[in-house]
Amino acid sequence: MRRAGLPLALALLAGAGAGASSAAETTAITGARIVTVSGPVIEKGTIVISGGKIAAVGADVTAPPGAAVIDGAGRTVYPGLIDGLTTLGLTEIGSVSGSVDVAEIGEVNPHAKAWIALNPHSALLPVARANGVTAALAAPTGGLVSGQSALIRMAGSTPDALTVKAPVAMHVVYPTGRPPFELARLFEEPELKTFEERQKDKKKNREKELRRLGNLLQEARAYGEALRAGGAKPDLPLQSLAPVARGEVPVVVRADAEDDIRGAVAFAEEHALKLIVAGALEAWRCADLLKQRDVAVLLSVDRLPRRESDRYDAAYANAARLHAAGVRFAIVSDDASQSRNLPYEAAMARAHGLPAEIALRAITLSPAEIFGVADRMGSLAPGKDANLFVATGDIMDHRVSVTHVFVDGAPQSLETRHTRLYDQFKDRR
Amino acid sequence: MRRGRALSCLTVAILPALVEGGKEDLYAITGARVITVSGPTLEVGTVVMRDGVIEAVGRDVRPPVGARVLSGKGLTLSPGLIDGFGGVGLPAPPPRAAGGSGGAAPAPAPSPSNPLAPQTMALERLRPSEVVQARDSGVTTALVIDREGVLPGQSVLVNLGGDEAEAMVLKQPAALHLHMATLRRQYPSSLMGTEAYARQALYDAVRYRDAWAAYEKSPRGRRRPAYDAALAAWQAVLAGTQPLVVTGQRENDVRRALALADEFKIQVAVAGAPQAWRVAPILQARGVPLLVSVNFDPPRAASFGAEDVEKERREIEEAERNPAELHKAGVPFALVSAWAPDFLAGVRKAIEKGLPREAALRALTLDAARALGVADRTGSLEAGKIANVVAWSGDPLTAEAEVKMVFVDGRLYEPEERPEPSPSPSAGATP
């Protein structure tokens, strides 16, 4: 097992709005291959971290005196990965409801705010971080309107310390018209319907839900105006929806089927919403439309094709086709416990036509841009937050290990629940 | 509409004396187009029916003395249609509690009968009043079995006329049925469970047979075996005197049926079979009687996994073309309703998708009779066969053709709200 000896993690106080960073330490990683993402690859260079920010990066940069030096020979430095769609911080063990806070009861929960319920001590956070993920979108799920997401950094001992930006978006699940899956239904007498009946039902349900959503947005718009005028009764849901209705906060709509994606685009246009599509399994079928309407996409790659008639690699090649059409997208894990595999989703897209540098961008700078934090993270450029990691090679190579991780300039422990169990049991005979 | 009573052969001789006019049992339809199915079509012909049997069919047949002569002008006669698999005559099941979308879980509707009871007789639930709609559409014979369950019991083959269920019987029991379906919350709840259940039942039935045979041979000094209605019900199938009809929606249900036939040396038939065309060579080689459903979009449970609407639609379209493909492959089959809401509409759909009309009619008459083992007595307009005859206002199985008259066991039934065809001049006159 390749695990570098590290100093213990420093207590991390750097945070958005939490005051000036106290991590005044300067660190330099020298003689490394540096993939900045925002510029050309530096085959052999140095990156200097100071005061929680990237101070300098380049082939001719030298370590300042007094800096802690990490020898980067044979290593590659990357910007910290940004996982653009997760439930990190909101869930621990999927089957243990006491540990799961991702989906509230009821179809409409715009006022469910992810940053309220983050668990900074979740065992899942260090696990993701240990493979280079330094920021993630934590988003509620379920229902029609799931709630609002926050961008979190993968270090911090309070929800505030974790939160980089909140809200990032309102999350909606596009109504497919199908009833939601319930395990109990497996054991019940099923409702028997013909195919045609089912399609009609779906259409009816979908239209009903879309009308409901449209009405909500209209109410929210009016409510927002009333709020500004000063005379409005408390209404948490409408209050949360008002900025969305005004187009100030984007909407992430989960949709996979081509018809649903098109429906989401039409809906967003009708209601003047800023649209991001998540899931987007069939986005390649309407890439031109997405480009035209400048809709960004949060894409997971490791999925089965939707249709039996699809090419076997339809989901793998999705990203490449979006890229060719000029659509903005990020590759996401859409998970929590497996956020660490983010670089491997990007790898699969890369193996199926996505240029390698775009695959990397899709898990670094692109999500930063989509969430409006590209000024702070997503690439290795002076002035940006020092979120970065060092790897023994190409991070999209499954064999490669991460040796160092920095969040806001502070070195992070790579110890996780998994490494502790390894240490504890590896020699038990 | 005059409906005759079912009468035994013994009383037929004295009937003319008891009933007005004395013409109830003797009909001649003259001047009609006659599709015999078993032979060439007569552009102008006569069919004579006496005592429930076709007495004569031909171009130059003269109506016998005392026959009620009906003009067949403008009419086409065909053998009565056979619906070789479905629920004609059974009362409709109670409606399920509506589930709604995303609301409270639907209350499970209790099945009216035991889902694992091969001894159940469909005849016991048959209601003569329930067959009128089918008969009005030209169906004169139907195989009746419960739709629900895995072992719904034994079907009855009935002619759709008569006041009492038993009087309708053509063959009782007709077959033993195995639906390749699953139950909820009880064994078998998976298809492999259903297969295992059937195999275990058959092994138990074999042992039951052997136990009783041993006892009958030499009962002294042995404990008598226990009677078991379910195991007793399997004995005719094991003996090869009754077929096991396996209902299945999947291609592999045909294979599973044949596997059972091979393992237990029994006769099987396959019902439903919307994907049968894919295994046409196997069906050809094994000569399996095939009851092909025209219920192309039956009510089904929603799938749990990801949806593939395109595939579902494609499978329905393939099912619609299934009969045409089987015909092309030279595989004989019956077309059956399998609880289709509109049997004839389903047949017309199959025709629309490439099954020649003539082949469809054969699949509803003589080929159906063959599949059900009654081709020696029905399924075509031939002298000596049962007088199940339909008079259509045009080409049978077209949307425009109306059913004008239906004869079941030689009794005339006229579809409701249609004017009675006027009888031609007195008996004895040539058409």
Added chain:
Amino acid sequence: MTRRPPAGSVGAAVLVLAAAVQAAEEPVAIVGGTILTVGPQGTIEKGTVVIRDGKIAAVGKDVTAPAGATVIDAGGRYVIPGIIDAHSHTAIEAGVNECSDAVTAEVRIADVIDHRDVNIHRELAGGVTTVNVLHGSCNAIGGQNAVLKLRWGKGPDDLVFEQAPRGIKFALGENPKRSNFTVPGVRRYPATRMGVEAVIREAFEEARAYEREWDAYGAKAGSAAAERPLPPRRNLRLEALRDVLDGKVLVHAHCYRADEILMLIRLAEEFGFKIRTFQHVLEGYKVAAEIARHGAGASTFSDWWAYKLEAFDATPYNAAIMAAHGVTVSLNSDSDELARRLYWEAAKAVKYGGVSETEALKMVTLNPAWQLGIDGRVGSIEVGKDADIAIFSAHPFAPDARVEATLVDGVVYFDRARDGSAR
């Protein structure tokens, strides 16, 4: 379903295959690739594999393609044994689980193989050639598995891996005791791990009694036919369990927690049979020594965790630790989606615990072959074995690796240039 490749291939740098359907009788030569044999020949650069009658006839650097052979140009490519997924639920019709009883040893996956499942095609596209299709984990003792070769296009009987030993599925822990779901109106025993053990124990006590009954009948059957009693009732469920006792059926036991792993080892040894594989076995690393002593293999996930309480102590170092203790470890998918990328799952064993690349590749080839009792036929590229082979565009662990072609019994069942869509 029969497939005909179109005349000529599309795109540059693709495999060259005969335009006509490849006949099984023609020899095939895979030429010029880097062969990761997973066998004693190790890695062969620019080597050739010759296939005759579906078997590997020759492997080596200096092997030449026979005259008349169909030549597959593997220059710049990697040639590996077909991947074997030791935990699959692909290609099952109408129910992975017979959930009604806690013991359902009589049900057989082989009765419900869905040969038209498009995931067969998709898994071929991921280099998989053999799958262990298992009953689900609803019951302490589930049904009998089916080992299949992915001969896409053939009927269900032709997918069965001939002569693969029979197997059966056990399940321990949260799933058979229904910790995470309820069935309205039904409370099925067991609800604790105590009850899971009791169910299995009782089943094997009954199986023993069944065996005694039949042995007694067998003894009496030697006497005169007239006196011969009726045989005992043939009980398909107990018959399968008796076959387990007699060592005729490999046991694949889904399990998570270390204590239940030990429980099953003890129970099996008490009844005189072996567990062939522990499946999932996410806490296997805690009791790796005991698993190795018993002689079971372990088939696990590379890194899934945290979806259930019993999966919370999972660690991706599981495979490495168990392997270091001498357990034969395989990495599996339990997922149609993951099954397509098992070659990368294997690479994770390198990352987590420093397993060598060769050993890691074994975890999806020779090791699962051994676990399924088919290592005499598949799992490595060695003379005499079945020509089940996957050809990759790069080293299977490399980040841009992609399967170019997959052969089963020497027939190309997947060719990336030819087979875009399964239809």
